[in-house]
Amino acid sequence: MTAADVVAHLRYRDLLFSLVLTELKVKYRGSTLGFLWSLLNPLALILIYSVAFRYIIRIQIERFTVFLIAGLLPWGFFASSATASTISLMVNAGLLKKVHFPREILPAATVLFNLIQTLLALAVFLPSLFVLRGSVPWTLVFYPVVLAIQAVFVLGVALGLSALTVSFRDLRHLTEVGLTMLFWLTPIVYRISMVPAGMQAAFRLNPMTSFVSVYQDIAYWGRPPSAGDFLVLAGWAVGALLVGWAIFRRRAPYLAEDL
Amino acid sequence: MTPAIEVRNLWKRFVLRHNRAETLKSRIMGVFDSRLRERRETFWALQDVTLNVQPGETLGLIGPNGSGKSTLLRLIARTYYPTRGSVTVRGRVSPMLEIGVGFHQELTGQENIYLNGSLLGLSRRETERLYPAIVEFSELEDFIDVPVKNYSSGMHARLGFSIAAHLDPDVLLIDEALSVGDEGFQRKCQERMQQFRARGLTIMFVSHNLRTVAALCDRVCLLVHGKVEALGPVDAVVSRYQELTAVMTSGDGRMLGPELPSRSGETL
Numbered sequence: 439m440t441a442a443d444v445v446a447h448l449r450y451r452d453l454l455f456s457l458v459l460t461e462l463k464v465k466y467r468g469s470t471l472g473f474l475w476s477l478l479n480p481l482a483l484i485l486i487y488s489v490a491f492r493y494i495i496r497i498q499i500e501r502f503t504v505f506l507i508a509g510l511l512p513w514g515f516f517a518s519s520a521t522a523s524t525i526s527l528m529v530n531a532g533l534l535k536k537v538h539f540p541r542e543i544l545p546a547a548t549v550l551f552n553l554i555q556t557l558l559a560l561a562v563f564l565p566s567l568f569v570l571r572g573s574v575p576w577t578l579v580f581y582p583v584v585l586a587i588q589a590v591f592v593l594g595v596a597l598g599l600s601a602l603t604v605s606f607r608d609l610r611h612l613t614e615v616g617l618t619m620l621f622w623l624t625p626i627v628y629r630i631s632m633v634p635a636g637m638q639a640a641f642r643l644n645p646m647t648s649f650v651s652v653y654q655d656i657a658y659w660g661r662p663p664s665a666g667d668f669l670v671l672a673g674w675a676v677g678a679l680l681v682g683w684a685i686f687r688r689r690a691p692y693l694a695e696d697l
Numbered sequence: 698m699t700p701a702i703e704v705r706n707l708w709k710r711f712v713l714r715h716n717r718a719e720t721l722k723s724r725i726m727g728v729f730d731s732r733l734r735e736r737r738e739t740f741w742a743l744q745d746v747t748l749n750v751q752p753g754e755t756l757g758l759i760g761p762n763g764s765g766k767s768t769l770l771r772l773i774a775r776t777y778y779p780t781r782g783s784v785t786v787r788g789r790v791s792p793m794l795e796i797g798v799g800f801h802q803e804l805t806g807q808e809n810i811y812l813n814g815s816l817l818g819l820s821r822r823e824t825e826r827l828y829p830a831i832v833e834f835s836e837l838e839d840f841i842d843v844p845v846k847n848y849s850s851g852m853h854a855r856l857g858f859s860i861a862a863h864l865d866p867d868v869l870l871i872d873e874a875l876s877v878g879d880e881g882f883q884r885k886c887q888e889r890m891q892q893f894r895a896r897g898l899t900i901m902f903v904s905h906n907l908r909t910v911a912a913l914c915d916r917v918c919l920l921v922h923g924k925v926e927a928l929g930p931v932d933a934v935v936s937r938y939q940e941l942t943a944v945m946t947s948g949d950g951r952m953l954g955p956e957l958p959s960r961s962g963e964t965l
């Protein structure tokens with residue numbers, strides 16, 4: 439990409455915000471409870487998993503709800519962005535055929551919209567977390583940094599998925615199934631140390647395991663992440679962005695005719 | 698003079714996919730069963746098209762259905778990508794292809810004006826400045842806070858034309874846009890086009906209405922089967938088109954050319 443391209447892209451930042459604003463407006467218009475609705479889904483999950491794991495399975499994790507919230511919200515950001523990105527180009531086929539603009543803006547708007555939803559959820563659940571936990575860990579100062587790195591990772595995934603789904607329409611359903619499987623393979627409702635030793639290496643190949651572990655460190659254990667942790671997360675983020683963007687760039691010129 | 702639109706040896710190939718393998722599943726099944734395999738056929742929608750449009754000039758684009766007019770306009774608007782050759786456009790392009798497609802049905806007219814502005818590369822402040830004129834021209838003052846899904850198709854078109862017509866573009870691409878709305882609004886659109894011409898905008902205009910073309914254009918390009926059949930003064934090219942049409946329709950009663958021109962028949 440040349441410098442001129444970057445300047446051209448910057449001219450379109452108002453478009454990115456317009457698209458995000460549009461999604462927010464459409465979602466919350468005509469509902470008096472507004473954004474409270476988007477808290478319903480995480481709230482329901484937190485309640486049901488807490489009941490299932492604390493009282494039925496009796497999992498050996500102290501203050502399980504705090505542990506759960508630490509991993510569940512970042513997972514939600516990843517999963518809902520990935521799901522929404524698969525259709526982000528297809529629902530905007532009309533725009534793509536009509537107007538020339540940097541195509542990356544559509545999956546980027548999807549990720550930004552889901553990031554805002556996540557921030558709203560965090561604003562509500564993080565304080566409640568400390569009521570349950572009893573104190574505020576200082577390591578929470580790392581939260582914005584980790585979230586920013588995760589956003590880059592999610593953007594890479596969204597770019598790749600959105601472009602591939604145009605060629606392979608069933609990727610949308612595969613993504614949903616894949617995410618359900620990945621949820622249980624990510625240590626969100628259990629600890630990585632509970633995984634049999636022989637399988638732990640395989641579990642660590644899952645990027646979301648790395649992210650969720652760091653989130654649990656800073657929000658549940660009160661442990662600062664190591665430099666090595668940050669390197670691993672940044673590696674996943676940069677890798678996902680490079681691969682996702684390369685896939686996207688290859689398909690971008692032909693999106694208007696393929697849709 | 699440097700042309701405002703420069704099309705050089707432009708070729709555009711489309712891939713027709715019979716039995717299109719749109720899913721991973723069908724792609725995989727195709728490995729085992731050749732009947733399920735995708736067959737691809739290519740055809741050239743545009744073949745070696747070269748033309749220049751000078752700044753301030755209005756060029757009409759005519760030709761039978763499927764001759765590649767809209768494809769050419771989309772290539773100039775940069776939503777399609779050339780297979781070979783190049784397209785250079787100098788200045789801001791305001792496309793009026795398929796008016797109103799960019800509208801979000803749940804949003805109001807006002808919100809759509811802002812969304813459309815940013816789609817066409819305007820900042821929020823620029824759109825704010827143009828907003829009153831857009832609303833006035835569209836005559837939709839009373840409906841501007843109503844979601845676009847409740848608009849009639851004529852209202853859609855009026856809003857779309859008004860936005861595109863107020864962007865202050867350097868190059869305007871119009872695909873049959875003037876055939877929208879009631880007669881009063883059509884007249885208004887034509888007046889607006891004349892104003893644009895007077896102001897020195899470069900316009901490329903696709904239409905089947907030869908009378909409108911003759912009234913608005915400086916030069917005309919006739920496309921047949923994706924090739925430039927004639928390019929020059931309005932009268933000469935329009936009568937050439939009429940000759941062609943007459944020959945084809947009197948011959949065997951068929952209209953000129955098939956829907957998809959110049960199939961090369963080659964298989965990928």
